[in-house]
Amino acid sequence: MIIRNAFLALPGRDELVAGELRVQDGKIAEIGVGRALESQGDADIVNAEGLAVLPGAIDAHVHFFDPGYNHKEDFLHGSGASASGGVTTVVDMPDTSEPAAIDAQSIREKLEVVSARSLVDFGFFGGISGLLCDDQLSRRVAEMAPEVLGIKTYATSGSVQFPRVSNHQYYQVLRETRRHNCIVLVHAEDYDYVSGATPGEREHGDGGLAFYRSRPEAAETLSVLTVTEIAEELGAPMHIVHLGTIRAAEIVAKCRFVSGETCPQYLEFDCHDFERIGAPLKITPPVKGPENRAVLLRMLAEGQIDFIASDHAPGTHEEKNTGSIWTDYAGIPGAPTLFPYILSEGYLSGVMGLQRFLEVTSGNPARRYRIADRKGALAEGLDADLVFIDTAGSSVVRGEESFSKGKITPFEGKELRGKVHRTMVRGRTVFDSEHGVMGEPGTGQFLRPDPKLRSAGVQPWRG
Numbered sequence: 110m111i112i113r114n115a116f117l118a119l120p121g122r123d124e125l126v127a128g129e130l131r132v133q134d135g136k137i138a139e140i141g142v143g144r145a146l147e148s149q150g151d152a153d154i155v156n157a158e159g160l161a162v163l164p165g166a167i168d169a170h171v172h173f174f175d176p177g178y179n180h181k182e183d184f185l186h187g188s189g190a191s192a193s194g195g196v197t198t199v200v201d202m203p204d205t206s207e208p209a210a211i212d213a214q215s216i217r218e219k220l221e222v223v224s225a226r227s228l229v230d231f232g233f234f235g236g237i238s239g240l241l242c243d244d245q246l247s248r249r250v251a252e253m254a255p256e257v258l259g260i261k262t263y264a265t266s267g268s269v270q271f272p273r274v275s276n277h278q279y280y281q282v283l284r285e286t287r288r289h290n291c292i293v294l295v296h297a298e299d300y301d302y303v304s305g306a307t308p309g310e311r312e313h314g315d316g317g318l319a320f321y322r323s324r325p326e327a328a329e330t331l332s333v334l335t336v337t338e339i340a341e342e343l344g345a346p347m348h349i350v351h352l353g354t355i356r357a358a359e360i361v362a363k364c365r366f367v368s369g370e371t372c373p374q375y376l377e378f379d380c381h382d383f384e385r386i387g388a389p390l391k392i393t394p395p396v397k398g399p400e401n402r403a404v405l406l407r408m409l410a411e412g413q414i415d416f417i418a419s420d421h422a423p424g425t426h427e428e429k430n431t432g433s434i435w436t437d438y439a440g441i442p443g444a445p446t447l448f449p450y451i452l453s454e455g456y457l458s459g460v461m462g463l464q465r466f467l468e469v470t471s472g473n474p475a476r477r478y479r480i481a482d483r484k485g486a487l488a489e490g491l492d493a494d495l496v497f498i499d500t501a502g503s504s505v506v507r508g509e510e511s512f513s514k515g516k517i518t519p520f521e522g523k524e525l526r527g528k529v530h531r532t533m534v535r536g537r538t539v540f541d542s543e544h545g546v547m548g549e550p551g552t553g554q555f556l557r558p559d560p561k562l563r564s565a566g567v568q569p570w571r572g
């Protein structure tokens with residue numbers, strides 16, 4: 110296949126450049142800049158009609174609830190929603206499926222189910238909870254490390270099946286994961302603070318502001334201080350998910366072994382929006398004070414926050430409308446809006462240049478999770494994961510039109526610059542703007558970490 114008449118987002122180039130791509134066996138076989146590629150009997154010619162062609166986005170934080178909670182989401186609907194928003198690779202969290210992905214056996218079971226459903230390539234995170242920090246810890250880490258792109262933990266957890274990891278348990282977990290050069294992901298909210306503040310706030314208020322006050326900036330910052338201290342002391346790879354607080358992000362940016370992500374919801378909304386919008390914006394950690402949003406976007410643009418992810422976790426209408434903010438489900442369907450949001454508010458609005466935009470949407474998650482040998486750039490030899498964009502177009506977020514089972518989005522009605530026209534996974538179209546989500550369920554392939562990088566020993570993420 111040859112893709113002609115495109116403007117390519119190539120590594121090291123600050124502008125889109127006119128060019129062509131040859132795709133063979135799902136890989137980018139040849140890139141032609143300023144010249145036409147000669148047909149070598151290529152069966153298909155795709156005319157990009159002057160659209161920008163970028164590496165597909167990597168969403169390294171989704172909850173597709175598969176298997177087990179398919180009334181909320183499944184891998185077909187989740188991955189289709191991702192594809193509609195220019196995402197070609199997702200990494201699924203371990204705690205929101207049944208069985209939870211906590212050892213080799215449960216990962217095999219999950220893989221069998223979702224392999225038949227995914228439209229985009231996918232990896233898994235394994236899980237370690239406070240319950241599993243026993244003599245089985247080293248066995249579980251050893252058997253999961255080659256299969257998963259990281260291991261997810263909660264410093265504060267709302268889930269009975271997946272309890273929090275205490276500070277001493279973090280030390281035990283990180284000592285094991287470092288031996289296998291496996292990255293530990295942390296949901297960072299301080300347990301002491303949250304469990305102490307919640308009863309009083311719950312008694313006195315039932316809105317977004319009350320919920321926010323039960324887990325404010327200090328709750329995130331204290332947890333990030335604690336867990337990063339342990340990771341830095343041990344020299345163990347760690348990643349802080351969904352950063353929403355300036356101070357917490359600043360701490361992560363100074364670490365050598367710790368990386369961090371944020372999500373569009375922390376860039377777009379604050380606690381006053383939460384008070385106004387209510388449950389459709391309920392997430393944990395909650396959105397924070399209004400001073401954070403613009404600074405977090407700038408930190409993402411300037412390299413202090415490493416990448417962006419969706420934390421896609423939809424709730425049903427019933428789960429989102431229980432009658433109290435304290436019991437309403439915490440989570441939003443972010444998969445279809447992740448890439449369109451940052452395309453609009455980051456790149457097309459001029460907050461970040463093209464290279465930084467590519468790093469935060471694909472290059473950095475690919476490097477961090479050791480899949481950069483296949484993913485994360487338009488380069489010869491890598492997978493032909495492509496998103497075609499009309500940079501002059503626009504779109505409006507409509508939850509009802511989403512391919513996801515989750516229709517309740519805080520981004521409802523948001524106008525975004527730019528429009529995704531086509532998404533290809535290894536050269537196969539899984540979405541186009543004319544037909545919508547397409548392709549065979551099961552198109553997506555399972556991604557393990559590059560074994561060469563894993564066995565090369567722990568390297569600092571920064572400096």
Ligand SMILES: [Zn+2]
Pocket residue numbers: 170172202420422
């Ligand atoms: Zn999450």
